[in-house]
Amino acid sequence: MAHRVLIVDDALFMRTMLRDIFVLGGFEVAGEASDGAEAVRIYRALRPDLVTMDLVMPNKSGIEALVEICAEDPDACIVMCSALGQEDLVRKAVQAGATDYIVKPFRQERVLDVAKRALSKGEG
Amino acid sequence: MDMSKYREMFLSETKEHIRNMSRIVLDVEGGEIDGESINALFRATHSVKGMAASMGYERMEALAHYLESALDRFRSSDGAPSGTADRLLQGLDLLEGLLSDIASGRSERDIDAYVGAEPLCDSPLPEAQPSQPLTPPSPEPAADSDEAEFRFRRDDALRTVRVQTPVLDHFIDLAGELITSRYMLQSAAEARDWEGLQRVIEQQGRLIGDLHHQVRQVRLMPLESLTGRLPRLVRDLARRSGKEIRLQIEGGDLELDRAILEALVDPLVHLVRNAIDHGIAERGTVSVRAWRQKDHSVVEIADNGRGIDTDLVLQKALAKNLISPSLAASLSEREILQLICAPGLSTASDLTVTSGRGVGMDVVKSAVEGMGGRLEIASRKGKGTRFRMHVPLSAAIIHLLLVDCGPHRLGIPVTRVQRILEVPTQQRLRRGKMSCFVLAGEEIPLLSLGKILGIGDVRAAETGSLPVVLTEMRGRRVGLVVDRTAGGRQAFVKGLSFPLDQLQGVSGTTILGDGRIVFIIDPQSLLDDRFSRGTRPRLEKSCPPAA
Numbered sequence: 001m002a003h004r005v006l007i008v009d010d011a012l013f014m015r016t017m018l019r020d021i022f023v024l025g026g027f028e029v030a031g032e033a034s035d036g037a038e039a040v041r042i043y044r045a046l047r048p049d050l051v052t053m054d055l056v057m058p059n060k061s062g063i064e065a066l067v068e069i070c071a072e073d074p075d076a077c078i079v080m081c082s083a084l085g086q087e088d089l090v091r092k093a094v095q096a097g098a099t100d101y102i103v104k105p106f107r108q109e110r111v112l113d114v115a116k117r118a119l120s121k122g123e124g
Numbered sequence: 125m126d127m128s129k130y131r132e133m134f135l136s137e138t139k140e141h142i143r144n145m146s147r148i149v150l151d152v153e154g155g156e157i158d159g160e161s162i163n164a165l166f167r168a169t170h171s172v173k174g175m176a177a178s179m180g181y182e183r184m185e186a187l188a189h190y191l192e193s194a195l196d197r198f199r200s201s202d203g204a205p206s207g208t209a210d211r212l213l214q215g216l217d218l219l220e221g222l223l224s225d226i227a228s229g230r231s232e233r234d235i236d237a238y239v240g241a242e243p244l245c246d247s248p249l250p251e252a253q254p255s256q257p258l259t260p261p262s263p264e265p266a267a268d269s270d271e272a273e274f275r276f277r278r279d280d281a282l283r284t285v286r287v288q289t290p291v292l293d294h295f296i297d298l299a300g301e302l303i304t305s306r307y308m309l310q311s312a313a314e315a316r317d318w319e320g321l322q323r324v325i326e327q328q329g330r331l332i333g334d335l336h337h338q339v340r341q342v343r344l345m346p347l348e349s350l351t352g353r354l355p356r357l358v359r360d361l362a363r364r365s366g367k368e369i370r371l372q373i374e375g376g377d378l379e380l381d382r383a384i385l386e387a388l389v390d391p392l393v394h395l396v397r398n399a400i401d402h403g404i405a406e407r408g409t410v411s412v413r414a415w416r417q418k419d420h421s422v423v424e425i426a427d428n429g430r431g432i433d434t435d436l437v438l439q440k441a442l443a444k445n446l447i448s449p450s451l452a453a454s455l456s457e458r459e460i461l462q463l464i465c466a467p468g469l470s471t472a473s474d475l476t477v478t479s480g481r482g483v484g485m486d487v488v489k490s491a492v493e494g495m496g497g498r499l500e501i502a503s504r505k506g507k508g509t510r511f512r513m514h515v516p517l518s519a520a521i522i523h524l525l526l527v528d529c530g531p532h533r534l535g536i537p538v539t540r541v542q543r544i545l546e547v548p549t550q551q552r553l554r555r556g557k558m559s560c561f562v563l564a565g566e567e568i569p570l571l572s573l574g575k576i577l578g579i580g581d582v583r584a585a586e587t588g589s590l591p592v593v594l595t596e597m598r599g600r601r602v603g604l605v606v607d608r609t610a611g612g613r614q615a616f617v618k619g620l621s622f623p624l625d626q627l628q629g630v631s632g633t634t635i636l637g638d639g640r641i642v643f644i645i646d647p648q649s650l651l652d653d654r655f656s657r658g659t660r661p662r663l664e665k666s667c668p669p670a671a
Contacts, residue, residue, distance in 0.1 A: 010167070010171060011137060011171045011174065011175060012133060012137055013130060013133045013134050013137050013175050013178070014171075014174060014175065014178070016130065016133060017130055017178060020125075021125070056166075056167050056170045056171075057167070058164070058167055083170065083173060083174050083177070085189075085193070104174045104177055104178065105174070105177040105178035105180075106178060108125050
């Protein structure tokens with residue numbers, strides 16, 4: 001069965017792009033969230049196999065959301081999405097429980113590689 | 125991967141971010157840029173950077189990155205140094221410029237001058253930066269290519285709407301039902317089932333009404349989409365003129381048809397600019413308010429400045445031969461104010477300087493009337509001036525009163541009709557060449573619509589009364605005499621194209637159920653050459669308007 005992914009990004013543009021990448025890669029997009037607070041809510045409701053989480057968002061940042069989700073579900077598989085120049089934040093996120101990270105701009109192969117690797121880590 | 129399909133989304137989302145950012149900067153201007161604002165600005169630049177990078181727009185990415193890093197440094201230090209707002213706004217302008225380059229397929233403009241200039245961050249900027257002199261630049265005679273206004277006008281957000289998919293589904297449902305009802309009509313007609321036919325026609329009327337309603341809903345946009353850009357315009361204009369202007373906006377949530385909003389852009393710019401350049405002497409308030417009133421909307425632009433000197437307006441109008449001395453004596457305050465919209469007067473530069481009004485007022489008036497609205501002017505010397513644009517809810521479909529004039533059936537927008545009366549012929553009074561009648565103590569001139577249009581005089585005298593449509597021309601109540609009134613109807617208005625659009629007093633056409641073409645009469649412009657002689661041809665030949 002296809003893996004179910006939750007896409008979290010405040011930009012519709014980014015969500016749409018990621019959705020297309022995942023659908024082409026054979027994933028099922030279970031849901032989308034546009035800020036950290038929404039991400040936590042939707043995660044709780046959908047329990048997806050994988051989350052792509054933007055770092056910089058209004059209401060609740062990606063790291064805050066990550067921390068909350070991991071507290072509820074230590075097995076959560078969360079890949080952070082960052083831009084260049086946010087290495088500090090990425091490091092913090094990985095320490096807080098992020099499985100992996102992708103650097104924007106997104107490249108299809110890279111996104112799918114990281115996603116698959118993250119899922120296999122979770123299963124292994 | 126193919127990025128072209130994300131382009132539209134990129135353009136609209138980036139545009140929204142840029143707009144939000146300038147709103148934030150303008151909101152805090154004067155005050156400190158606080159932490160939350162800096163965070164919001166940071167997030168927005170960050171989003172723009174990510175999107176631009178994904179799309180491969182390098183300069184936009186570089187500029188967004190530059191702004192983002194500066195904002196990031198403000199976050200970790202004690203807020204933004206003075207002068208930041210200006211630099212940020214310049215940066216946002218540049219970002220907007222890049223966006224329009226991208227939107228129109230040009231290569232991205234150069235950003236080195238901005239990025240390479242005095243850094244946005246690090247040490248606080250000294251007060252007297254060459255880029256923003258403390259003394260306001262001398263007020264330039266406003267050119268039409270003015271940057272601030274250009275920026276205001278160029279926004280093309282009105283050309284796109286977001287439609288929720290359930291609404292589209294509803295459209296499809298309605299279309300489906302209309303198709304079904306068409307077949308029902310066909311079979312009822314074939315079976316000569318007149319009752320059935322009647323039923324289906326009624327049902328179809330409801331469906332069409334529903335469709336019209338839905339389309340109108342989709343076309344609605346909040347006035348905010350226009351007024352949201354005013355703070356920036358006002359700021360730039362105030363700077364340029366060296367005045368202290370406070371802007372108040374109320375009613376931005378009023379929803380208007382897109383076409384109406386589009387048509388409001390120019391009048392709004394003109395009126396706001398006039399208020400700042402001419403109405404207000406040194407400091408004052410410009411208020412923009414909007415509300416719904418019965419079947420139309422009102423957008424008001426008011427200032428608490430000098431007001432209009434009606435004596436001066438009258439003098440000028442006489443000096444320029446726009447009105448006769450006898451007419452001048454009979455004009456009310458309200459009518460005199462309307463004179464500032466006369467083309468000959470409004471370009472009089474001396475008037476502009478001394479009494480403080482008039483640039484492009486003819487443009488404002490014709491724009492408002494062109495969309496089937498009217499302009500109301502009120503002013504008190506020393507107190508201020510108030511312009512109210514009464515605009516219809518929908519541009520394309522209006523209610524018409526049908527009237528007959530000789531062989532012609534004509535339409536008059538009901539928004540222009542105050543009353544319909546039958547005036548007994550013996551109540552008609554002669555006043556020189558004119559005739560008039562008395563209504564509630566007021567002498568109202570009677571004009572023959574047929575004569576004005578040059579399509580023949582009224583022959584109705586034999587019935588002993590004249591059908592009169594009471595309307596307003598240039599702030600003055602008049603009765604238009606017609607052969608008969610022929611009921612009302614909703615009509616889809618088609619504009620006229622050259623040379624028919626030159627016809628005086630005709631604002632468009634519509635087609636009746638029987639295929640007849642009906643000209644739509646615009647009472648406001650029927651007698652336009654009272655002030656601007658003979659610039660527009662009439663339907664046929666010129667006739668004196670007396671009834």
